[in-house]
Amino acid sequence: MGSLRDVLSPFTAWKHVIETPVTIRNPIGREAADGYRGFHQNDIEKCIGCGSCEVICQNAAIDMVPVSDPVDGDSGLRPKIDYGRCCWCALCVDVCMTGSLTMSNEYTWVDTDPDAFRFIPGVDPKPWDDLEKGYRREGGRVLTGAERVEMGELAPEARIDNFDEIVAGYTREQAMIEADRCVECGLCVATCPAHMDIPDYIAAIREGDYDLGLQILYETNPFSEVCGRVCTHKCETACAARHEGDPIAIRWLKRHIVDNVSEDRRLEIVGTPQTLPTRRKVAIVGAGPAGLTAAYDLARQGHAVTVYEAQDKPGGMMRFGIPEYRLPYAALDRDIAVIAAQGVKIETGVRIGHEITMDRLRAENDAVVLSIGLHIGRSTRIPGTEGGGVETAIDLLRRITAGEEVPVPKQVLVIGGGNVAMDIARSMARLQKVKHGAVGVTVTALEDFAHFLADREEIEESLEEGVEIIDARGPQEVVRFKSGNRKGEVKGLRSWAVTSIFDDKGRFAPQYDQGDERLHPAEMVVEAIGQAADVSILGEDLTEALDWNRGRLAVDVAGRTSEPWLWAAGDAVHGPDVITAVADGHRVAASVGAMLMAMGEVAR
Amino acid sequence: MKTEKLSQMATAEEVIEAVAEFSREAHSFYTDLVPKVTKDIRYLVEDLARAELAHVRMLSDLMKSPDMRDHLKDAIRRPEADRRFSDAVQAPELGDKPDDQQVLQYALAREQVALEEFSELAANTPPGLLHEVFSFLANEETRQKADLEALYYEIVHSGGV
Incomplete structure (x- = not known):
């Protein structure tokens, strides 16, 4: 039984008929507040x-x-x-x-x-x-840090008289902060030639699990310690973080993982081949990053791999082209030790084409991989380059690494604007500082600073070390003394100003201002303009039999040449870059492995 | 004095024939060079031979064209660059096994000579068909020289720079 109130209360609602409504009669079309979060x-x-x-x-x-x-x-x-x-x-x-x-x-x-x-x-x-x-988000990103953790480096005055490594490496705390900036988008993975699993190894740093991090590194790169120092880090150019700040220091984080796993532990984690020997033999010519990566993969597949190296030590350009202040030999040796632990036999001091012919390699092996690098330094061949006092950068760098005596005059001029030019300039600067107490190196390059081929850091560090860099100069002649005690010796380099180097289509078309001529004084000129592969090791018959693609060995997508027993990889095929060579090594190893497996199936 | 002035003159036909001979010699030079170079750089010499042959054909077509026929006997002042041009017809020795850089440097030098010759011929002829022809040929040489320079940079200034 309801009360009177219950009966009358519905009628009380009628009073609202005469009140101004507080709801919106027609919400469609009504504009929201300025900062409203809509579609x-x-x-x-x-x-x-x-x-x-x-x-x-x-x-x-x-x-x-x-x-x-x-x-x-x-x-x-x-x-x-x-x-x-x-x-x-x-x-x-x-x-x-x-x-x-x-x-x-x-x-x-x-x-x-x-x-x-x-x-x-x-x-x-x-x-x-x-x-x-x-x-709209006000200001820049705040959920992820925008600034990169700075890497500790030796000061210029502390490094100029020695070849000690410049970069210190991140501490645990620094690495954590840097790793925390990564949003794991994975854009970097596609850009890395070896497709390293970057987000996952950075996540391993955040977790403090360096063993896992190292395991992830070795899934795609047996040269992680090397790449943690000298990789061209293309990945960082694709990093999402670069859009409103610095890209993640992926290269340094990779190094941080390897720095935190001892050599013994590394060998334990990577392990040795877990497969029965296949009795298939592979010869690899050249112990650089491509050859040794292929060797690593093929050895882990159970094949007997021998790598032949012309120099006395393995590593190729990583050892004989990159100065120790950027890549200590011990770091390279640690990477190579893991590869050798897979059963890879590395025979150094063996020059294919001399001690052993390609024919013999073919006869004694089921497959041969050429990874010969780019070990011939190009010369400008301008007047005066023939004769003493003119060197190629590649040859000088090799001799410095090998501990051979090299000329160290007080004034050196380097022709070239790439990383090799900076490497030899900085190496010579160190030797000059020790011998003469002062640096006297000048680098001249065709390119203006905006088009320099060398990495920005290389240029900055060279300048910090007292190297003089003059851009936009076209070398015309190595000038020599014409009389007196020093007759025939190098006096300097004559150059013209370059007014433009590329045409409107971006093609090389140097234009000079001949009125702006200079003589750069120097006792030695070092040419660092380019490199070529020494394909003479192939011999005439094989050179003739092979297909070529505009001066380079023609290979298919798997790295196989037109000869079914021969593969080619690395700098000689795809140009100079350690991580690209590593990727190439994997690619040919997969192809060689597939062929050897097929041979095994047929034999059964 | 008058004789000297006359010797500085040539007919358009003579000039174009000299140019064609320049390209014929070059084609022959590169063709002979093909088997001498290693296979890895043979493409370069073959490309150069093809370019010179195309040049010869283009000049031959030009001589046969009805418009040009009326101007073949026109007198033209010989260019200053003519001597260098004539010298370059005689191909130099590149040795038994020239490398890619030597071949390119040689080809670039030839292009430069031809470019100077045509540019001067264009400058020496009044506006009209001959002027247009030589200007066109000078532009062709400029383009070919630019192509070679780009190739030179790609080949020589590559690898570790």
Whole structure:
């Protein structure tokens, strides 16, 4: 039985008929507050498809979907948002690595098709695409650090009279801070020639699990200690973090892992081949990064691998081309020790084509891999280059590494603007400092500073060490004394100013200002303009039998030459780069391994 | 004095024939060189031989063209560069086994000589068909020289720079 109140109360609602309503009669079309978090906008040109928005979304409202082909530094994916799940929290906007993702203040949208509420902002056109009001992250990224942890280095005055390693390596704390900046987008993986699993080994650093980190490194790179120091780190050019700050120091983090695992432990983790010997034999010519990587892979597959190296020690350009202040020989030796532990036989001081012919290698092995590098230094061949006092950088660097005596005059001039030019300039500067107490090295390059081929760090460090670098100079003649006690000796380099080096199509077309002529005084000129492979080891018959591609050995995608028993890899095929050579070594090893396995199947 | 001036003159036909001979000699030189160089750089010599042959054909077509026929006897002042041009017709010795850099340096030197010759011929002829022809040939040489310079950079200034 209800009370009188229960009977009358519905009628009390009638009083609201005459009151001003407090709700919105028609919410559609009413503009939200300026900073309201409404439907997303995405600047499709700025977005790199890193997927940080997808990862951070707590409601799984974001899926990364393909909208274009991937390129370096851009996955080609873009976020597709499901507004049935989106809670409009804007974490995706806050974490966005490029600032491309924003939210308009448009929040109302009526549609009878439920699928319409899942769309790709910036790709699927929407009326709010150009709205300026809405939610934008203020300032730069705050969820992930923008600045790289600085690497400790020897000061110029402390390093100029020795070949001690310059870079100190990260401490545990520094590495943690740097690793924390990584959002694990994986854009770097595609850019790394060896496709190293960078996000996972950085995650291992965060976990403090260096054994795991090392294991991950060795899945793709048996030269991780080397690459942790001298890799060209193309990965860092694709890093999402570079868009609003510094890229993650991927190279230094890789080194940090190896620095924290002892040599013995490294051998334990990597282990030795867990397979029965196949009785198949492979000869590899050249103990550089490509050859030794192929050797590592093939040995772990159970094949008997012998690497032949012309120099007295293995390592190729890593040892004889890169100065010790950048890559200590001990670090290289540790990487090579792991490879040798797989049963790889390395025969040094054996020059193929002299002590052993290619024919013999072919006869005694099931497969042969050529990884001969680029060990011939090119010369400009300008007048005066023939005769004493003119050297090639490659030869000088090799002699310095081998401990041979090299001329160290007070004034040296280097021709070239690449990393090899900087390597020899800095090496000579050290030797001069020890011998004469002062640095007297000048580098002249055809390129202007904007087009220098050397890494920026190399140029900066060279300048710090007192090397003089003069850009945009075209070498014309090595001038020699014409009379007196020093007749015939080098007096210097005559050069003209380069007014432009490339034409409007970006092709080499140097233009000189002959009126701007200079004589750069020097007692020795070092040419560091380019390198070539010594293909004479092949002999005339094999050279004739092989297919060539504009001066380089023609190989298929697997690295196989036109001769079915011969593969080629490394700098001689794809140009100079350690990590590219490592990738190449894996590629030919896979191809050689497949062929040897097929031979085994046939034999059964 | 008058004789000297006359000797400085030539007909368009003579000039173009000299140019064609220059390219024929070059084609012959490169063709002979092909078997002498190692296979890895043979492409380079073959490319150069092909380019010279194309040049010869182009000049031959030019001489046969009706427009040009009317101008073949036109007098043209011999260029200053003519002596260098004539010298370059005699191909130098590159040795038994020239390498890619030697071949390229030789080819670049020839292109430079031809470029100077055509540029001067163009400058020595008044506006009209002959002027256009020599300007075109000078532009062709400029383009070919640019191609060779780009190739030179690619081959010589590569690898570890």
